[in-house]
Amino acid sequence: MGGLFLLTNNKRNIVQLTGAQALIKSLEMEGVEVIFGLPGGAILPVYDPLIDSSIRHVLVRHEQGAGHMAEGYALATGRPGVAMVTSGPGATNIVTPIGNAHMDSTPLVIITGQVATVAIGTDAFQECDITGITMGITKHNFLVKSAHEIPRAVAAAFHIATTGRPGPVLVDVPKDVTQSMMEWWYPATLEELDLPGYHPVVELDQDRIRQAIDLITKAERPVLYVGGGTLKSRASAQLLSFAERTGMPVVTTLMARGAFPDSHPQHLGMPGMHGMYSAVTAIQKSDLLISLGARFDDRVTGNIPAFAPRAQIIHVDIDKAEFNKVRHADVAIRSNVGAVLEAFDAALAVPQNLDVWWKEINAWREAYPLVYDEPVAEGPLRPQFVIESIATAAAPGTIVTSGVGQHQMWASQFWKFEEPGTWVNSGGAGTMGFGVPAAIGAKVGRPDRTVWCIDGDGCFQMTAQELVTARAEGIPIKVAILNNAYLGMVRQWQEMFYEERYSEVYLSPDLPDYVKWAEAMGCVGLRATNVVEMHAAIATANSINDVPVVIDFRTDSSEKVFPMVAAGASNDDIMVHPLQRESK
Amino acid sequence: MNTPEPFLGVTSHTPVRHHILSVMVENKAGVLARVAGLFARRGFNIYSLAVAPAETKARFSRITIVVDAESAPLEQIVEQLDKLVNVVAISDITPKEALERELLLATIKTNVDSRTSLLDVVGKSGAAIVDVDAGSVTLMLAGTPAACDELERELENYTTVELHRTGRVALPRLGKAAPASID
Numbered sequence: 001m002g003g004l005f006l007l008t009n010n011k012r013n014i015v016q017l018t019g020a021q022a023l024i025k026s027l028e029m030e031g032v033e034v035i036f037g038l039p040g041g042a043i044l045p046v047y048d049p050l051i052d053s054s055i056r057h058v059l060v061r062h063e064q065g066a067g068h069m070a071e072g073y074a075l076a077t078g079r080p081g082v083a084m085v086t087s088g089p090g091a092t093n094i095v096t097p098i099g100n101a102h103m104d105s106t107p108l109v110i111i112t113g114q115v116a117t118v119a120i121g122t123d124a125f126q127e128c129d130i131t132g133i134t135m136g137i138t139k140h141n142f143l144v145k146s147a148h149e150i151p152r153a154v155a156a157a158f159h160i161a162t163t164g165r166p167g168p169v170l171v172d173v174p175k176d177v178t179q180s181m182m183e184w185w186y187p188a189t190l191e192e193l194d195l196p197g198y199h200p201v202v203e204l205d206q207d208r209i210r211q212a213i214d215l216i217t218k219a220e221r222p223v224l225y226v227g228g229g230t231l232k233s234r235a236s237a238q239l240l241s242f243a244e245r246t247g248m249p250v251v252t253t254l255m256a257r258g259a260f261p262d263s264h265p266q267h268l269g270m271p272g273m274h275g276m277y278s279a280v281t282a283i284q285k286s287d288l289l290i291s292l293g294a295r296f297d298d299r300v301t302g303n304i305p306a307f308a309p310r311a312q313i314i315h316v317d318i319d320k321a322e323f324n325k326v327r328h329a330d331v332a333i334r335s336n337v338g339a340v341l342e343a344f345d346a347a348l349a350v351p352q353n354l355d356v357w358w359k360e361i362n363a364w365r366e367a368y369p370l371v372y373d374e375p376v377a378e379g380p381l382r383p384q385f386v387i388e389s390i391a392t393a394a395a396p397g398t399i400v401t402s403g404v405g406q407h408q409m410w411a412s413q414f415w416k417f418e419e420p421g422t423w424v425n426s427g428g429a430g431t432m433g434f435g436v437p438a439a440i441g442a443k444v445g446r447p448d449r450t451v452w453c454i455d456g457d458g459c460f461q462m463t464a465q466e467l468v469t470a471r472a473e474g475i476p477i478k479v480a481i482l483n484n485a486y487l488g489m490v491r492q493w494q495e496m497f498y499e500e501r502y503s504e505v506y507l508s509p510d511l512p513d514y515v516k517w518a519e520a521m522g523c524v525g526l527r528a529t530n531v532v533e534m535h536a537a538i539a540t541a542n543s544i545n546d547v548p549v550v551i552d553f554r555t556d557s558s559e560k561v562f563p564m565v566a567a568g569a570s571n572d573d574i575m576v577h578p579l580q581r582e583s584k
Numbered sequence: 585m586n587t588p589e590p591f592l593g594v595t596s597h598t599p600v601r602h603h604i605l606s607v608m609v610e611n612k613a614g615v616l617a618r619v620a621g622l623f624a625r626r627g628f629n630i631y632s633l634a635v636a637p638a639e640t641k642a643r644f645s646r647i648t649i650v651v652d653a654e655s656a657p658l659e660q661i662v663e664q665l666d667k668l669v670n671v672v673a674i675s676d677i678t679p680k681e682a683l684e685r686e687l688l689l690a691t692i693k694t695n696v697d698s699r700t701s702l703l704d705v706v707g708k709s710g711a712a713i714v715d716v717d718a719g720s721v722t723l724m725l726a727g728t729p730a731a732c733d734e735l736e737r738e739l740e741n742y743t744t745v746e747l748h749r750t751g752r753v754a755l756p757r758l759g760k761a762a763p764a765s766i767d
């Protein structure tokens with residue numbers, strides 16, 4: 001490490017480091033392999049020892065990109081994502097990803113530079129109260145007041161970000177703190193982290209397990225309602241084993257896609273506003289819902305009093321504040337998901353015979369599968385068909401990211417996810433612009449995998465500049481823009497609920513020229529307006545593995561996402577695709 | 585969920601379903617803001633709040649919060665509070681089991697006519713005169729919130745220059761089961 005000098009004391013070696021060196025060394029101690037960031041005045045001291053570090057730095061073009069890349073990295077790898085930015089505008093630019101990670105319980109550590117401690121509170125150049133701003137959207141944050149405290153703050157940040165219910169933790173480091181000297185040390189025990197109010201680990205409550213097993217034993221119409229917590233606690237194997245042993249139907253929420261194989265016959269797919277008819281209806285008719293790391297989000301429940309009215313609830317979550325927040329839990333078990341499923345398996349808990357239940361479910365499945373209108377050879381392209389065609393041509397294990405809107409729902413519906421970490425999206429916050437930078441982060445974390453971003457034209461325009469980062473850093477992602485010339489999801493709502501009064505949703509298919517824009521950013525740009533061009537463009541994209549590829553797919557603006565439960569409506573009032581309406 | 589009312593600290597408006605949360609927090613910069621911010625963003629109503637160093641002075645402070653259990657289920661308030669990393673322990677003291685005390689300080693304008701009757705009020709309420717000048721007296725009452733409410737009502741018959749109340753602090757009554765402690 002540059003500028004490191006050793007002073008020998010009588011007994012031990014004291015290593016004197018600058019705060020900046022200590023910060024980088026602390027990140028190395030935590031096993032960080034990559035930082036997504038962009039330098040500036042207040043964080044300048046930290047960028048110097050970074051030159052000599054083993055840690056890779058990905059220089060972004062906008063700090064929002066750094067945050068979403070860190071999220072994509074975390075969601076694809078299960079390891080915490082790290083971003084580093086300067087004070088003031090650098091810090092405020094990363095607020096959206098922090099809020100996004102908070103909503104989706106994604107482990108992040110964000111390092112922000114801060115003005116010197118003496119200048120704090122004086123409206124100094126590029127000062128902003130980023131710990132105050134992010135108080136409500138971080139799991140915790142720290143303002144580090146001395147260089148000696150840097151190792152403790154960094155170690156505590158990683159501990160908090162990755163244990164219990166994961167989340168983003170911000171560490172704000174004033175410039176004089178990174179410039180001053182400290183005697184190197186690193187916390188060796190949890191006690192040294194000095195977190196007297198933080199107790200993420202709990203013992204499994206065996207009484208509750210027994211009560212839950214009691215409910216399982218009586219259940220005739222159980223549903224496994226699988227949420228993002230199942231992925232966060234890496235419980236996919238236990239889920240598969242429990243589901244297969246008991247024969248229960250499984251639904252995976254938007255945050256849990258990939259936690260259970262889509263190809264599995266017991267999988268009904270995604271529940272919620274744009275969920276599968278069978279998944280939504282099975283929940284509605286169930287007599288026992290086993291919630292595994294899900295949080296009864298309004299996009300899943302619809303009208304809350306009408307949600308699964310006859311179901312008893314077993315609610316498994318590591319965060320006990322989720323219990324009884326939305327829906328009363330008949331049995332609440334605070335634990336990670338895997339441990340509970342193992343306990344159920346150990347006790348050989350089984351429900352009643354489910355033959356009748358499966359007969360009903362299979363009837364719903366057969367009556368209302370996912371459908372879309374016949375593709376038209378000369379275009380415009382059906383967005384669902386584009387996604388299916390990309391999926392068919394993709395290598396197994398391909399990671400998919402998305403923006404937010406119609407394309408996101410179609411991606412979740414029509415891509416078949418087989419393993420954890422292959423679906424990376426913005427659920428709780430619904431942040432447009434998430435897709436491209438998240439794909440870059442995912443590719444950095446899993447360079448062995450193909451990474452496709454299924455994006456909307458609106459979303460693409462929000463963060464596309466990060467393709468410059470991708471090209472410069474050699475991160476060959478593939479981006480499919482489903483170019484419907486509209487803020488499509490908003491257009492859909494205006495069509496359905498505002499009497500087709502379209503207000504500020506038209507974007508134009510040709511402005512910008514996505515192909516030229518891609519080329520200007522050093523990427524390969526392709527366009528597909530008909531089915532032949534579509535297949536050709538996908539094949540070309542799959543043959544390019546050294547630079548990013550962007551495909552402008554010209555899709556039908558009038559396409560809408562179905563099924564759909566209108567906001568606040570009961571899940572019983574699910575609207576199916578027009579093709580299926582007569583038969584309903 | 586109700587719209588949160590502004591933090592007034594007006595203990596005379598204590599809601600029927602109030603609860604007292606005695607919250608032990610790390611004595612660090614910004615912790616009060618974290619607690620207050622949580623109440624604000626989750627729409628939980630605070631009726632009064634008192635903060636001071638706890639018995640283990642250097643490390644911890646105690647925040648006594650009177651909450652409106654009608655603005656949100658108490659369980660949600662407690663569990664969300666418990667998620668704050670700087671919150672070390674929470675005791676929920678139900679009003680029935682609580683010994684609640686509060687301090688009232690008031691400066692009242694007096695003249696020859698009113699002074700005697702004011703002294704009478706002071707005597708009956710158990711308050712004490714702590715300062716006097718030619719035209720006013722400052723009195724103090726340390727008592728139950730109800731006693732402070734009562735005195736405040738009595739003082740409406742006089743010209744009050746200033747009246748301050750601290751917001752209550754509370755301990756469980758002796759012999760009562762230890763309050764539910766969540767840590």
Ligand SMILES: Cc1ncc(C[n+]2csc(CCOP(=O)(O)OP(=O)(O)O)c2C)c(N)n1
Pocket residue numbers: 403404405406407408430431432455456457458459460482484486487488489490
């Ligand atoms: C940052 C942000 N701003 C606004 C919205 C509201 N919003 C949700 S979907 C959507 C339209 C997205 O358009 P596009 O990316 O073209 O996707 P499409 O729905 O057309 O597939 C908008 C504006 C949002 N989710 N995020």
Ligand SMILES: [Mg+2]
Pocket residue numbers: 456457458482483484485486487488
């Ligand atoms: Mg669009």
